[in-house]
Amino acid sequence: MSSLLAEMADKALKLNIPLSVQLDLTYRCNERCVHCYLDHDDHGEMTTAEIKHLMDEMADAGVFILTLSGGEIFLRKDFFDLLEHARRLMFCVKLKTNAVLIREREAARLRDLRVESIQISIYSHRPEVHDAITLIPGSLKRSLDAIRFLKSQGLKVIIANVLMTQNMQDYPSVRALAAELGVECTLDPTVTPMMDGNRSTVALGVEQSALRQVFRDTSLVGNVDEFCAIPPPAAENDLETIPCSAGHTACYVSPYGEVFPCVQFPLPTGNVRQQRFVDIWRHSEQMNDVRSIRLKDLTTCPSCSHAGTCTRCPGLAFMEGNMRGPSTQDCEKSFARTGIPSANMLAKKNAGASLRNANLVQIRALPTSVGTSPAGAIA
């Protein structure tokens, strides 16, 4: 994040303004990715008029960054009509798409409308791996063709590479492909449970040993010793910090008008079909509950060695059953990074009284004046 944008985010936080919103236009999709957290049926999407009205309300509420996602956004026949409306309202528009439906004409239209960036999911440089994840033969070729069309129009493209056991070994080649195409590449080792709570998708995620390998790749994390160091103890002000921007300067709206703190945080806070967006943002009991949480209020995390450096996701914690509890997936990331189990992992082991893992102990670093934080290459 640029320093000016960080400054704006601080200001928005103080003023309780939703600076950034992800709006999913549809859950329908032309791919069937094995790890997807959505169902792909239409349960009554908002109409064109409803979405335009919502955009008007969001602009009035101060939303600046509008991410349009899905499902596959280009399946909406009114997509360009909605995008034009969004740009007329001067949103900074980012898109998330599989790009299968983007050809030269669509790329040129996106350039004319000055979309800020287009994030495209690429799972592997090999069709047999990528297409086996999307379950659509030929999808890698279509997506890569689209990236070339978009690049030829001078647009900013970001490849999003979700890491799973199925494609884990291919990420260096995906990054090389991104470099060759002249686009950015982000890596995300987190596979989220489905929005209905079904956790079967989580099993597709990379294993500890693979995650450890990723966290020791200098091309991703820079200085491995620093990145994987024993975490420094949490400072007192760390315990007063907010977990992330969800519900503070950002939120998510589903195709049915439901408002949530984040796409990864399925706590319903209201519906724009019944209430004004700004009223949900400001007055929803659930949104204000999320806002009230500080690190010191969490059940297990304040006493954890990783408290000051953990990337705990409150949404994943919510899906585990308690938004004030730990997120085991993030505990596992901290463990893979440093080799030190989290307080949550220890508590679970103790509860299970397993002797097999009796070597799990927490190690705390001596207090230092210089803190370290995880590098930003990995989401």
Place this chain on the structure above:
Amino acid sequence: MSRLYVARNPRVAARSLDGEMMIMSGRDSTLFTLNKTATILWQSADGTTPLDEIVEHRICTEFEVAPAVALQDAETVARELASHEILQISEEPIPPRNTVAGESR
């Protein structure tokens, strides 16, 4: 002396945050923030109101400043913003573009 006209460039992204505009360049996504005076200039830049009228009716009424000095400053700011493709300036009124005409909020 010819009059100057200013218009918001519809290619940028923009939003008012606590009375100050944050603007993202459509050229390279650089983020800018405008101070209160530049924000008034931006919000008044409809392409049809001459800059001297904007200064007289919107800026001099808000700030204690001599009109001639204010106009000179406003011209400098307008040219600076135009160099970043945030504003368009012309000696003729600027019609709205056919693509998307930005609404200032």
